Amino acid sequence: MKIEYEFKKQRELMVKALIREGVLKSKEVKRAFLTVPREEFVWPDMKSSAYYDTPLPLGATGQTISAPHMVAIMLEEMWLEEGMLVLEIGAGSGYSAALTAEIVNPTGFKDSGGQVVTIERVRSLIEFAKSNLEKTGYADRVKVVEGDGTLGYPEECEEEIYDRIVVTAAAPKTPIFLKKQLKRGGILLIPVGDLYIQRLMKLTKSEDGSFKSKHVCDCMFVPLIGCDGYQNS
Numbered sequence: 613m614k615i616e617y618e619f620k621k622q623r624e625l626m627v628k629a630l631i632r633e634g635v636l637k638s639k640e641v642k643r644a645f646l647t648v649p650r651e652e653f654v655w656p657d658m659k660s661s662a663y664y665d666t667p668l669p670l671g672a673t674g675q676t677i678s679a680p681h682m683v684a685i686m687l688e689e690m691w692l693e694e695g696m697l698v699l700e701i702g703a704g705s706g707y708s709a710a711l712t713a714e715i716v717n718p719t720g721f722k723d724s725g726g727q728v729v730t731i732e733r734v735r736s737l738i739e740f741a742k743s744n745l746e747k748t749g750y751a752d753r754v755k756v757v758e759g760d761g762t763l764g765y766p767e768e769c770e771e772e773i774y775d776r777i778v779v780t781a782a783a784p785k786t787p788i789f790l791k792k793q794l795k796r797g798g799i800l801l802i803p804v805g806d807l808y809i810q811r812l813m814k815l816t817k818s819e820d821g822s823f824k825s826k827h828v829c830d831c832m833f834v835p836l837i838g839c840d841g842y843q844n845s
């Protein structure tokens with residue numbers, strides 16, 4: 613009980629700091645950050661660092677849970693609304709998927725609210741993300757699937773399915789099936805660049821199917837590995 617209280621305090625302090633830095637702005641994103649317990653998504657031996665504003669390693673997988681300020685920037689840029697269907701590439705711990713679900717489906721009703729589909733290629737992280745989402749009450753709102761997210765979900769489907777698509781790994785370019793699977797009027801966020809530094813790009817699909825793009829900020833993500841990403845070497 614005491615430990616839970618301390619995490620809640622730390623969560624509130626983190627939110628205050630992110631507001632002060634100007635990255636947390638909207639009431640929906642603030643509420644999501646105050647609600648989702650990051651300590652349940654970090655690797656078990658990292659709990660005491662859960663509220664540091666830094667990426668943390670996910671065990672020995674070589675992958676990381678992104679820094680809270682980066683997740684906040686992405687959530688703010690997505691202009692999420694209740695009821696939306698969101699595709700995330702790179703489930704990792706499941707933390708950013710849970711925050712997204714908290715915004716698109718705050719009540720948690722399975723059939724009436726928004727949904728998040730998150731794809732992960734590392735088998736042990738699929739299990740990790742699923743169990744984290746289960747214990748924090750997001751399993752009904754977030755579907756974790758195994759696969760190569762560079763091909764979208766369903767793989768290589770050419771239909772316009774999603775209101776929002778977010779890639780949480782560094783891509784050499786925007787995968788073609790992600791562009792196809794975004795609805796008109798939708799937003800696609802993706803870090804594009806080399807393996808050291810990327811530009812977080814915000815692509816908006818117009819009604820005529822063309823894209824407008826905007827550079828949000830520079831960032832550093834682990835690589836997006838797959839058919840339409842970096843090769844696994």
Ligand code: SAH
Pocket residue numbers: 675676677678701702703704705706707708709731732733734737759760761762780781834835836837838841
């Ligand atoms: N959103 C995560 C952080 C993700 S780190 C969180 O909140 O914890 C990036 C993740 O993308 C890693 O787990 C990595 O394994 C995964 N990844 C890389 N390439 C991928 C691909 N082609 N398809 C699905 N997942 C991929």
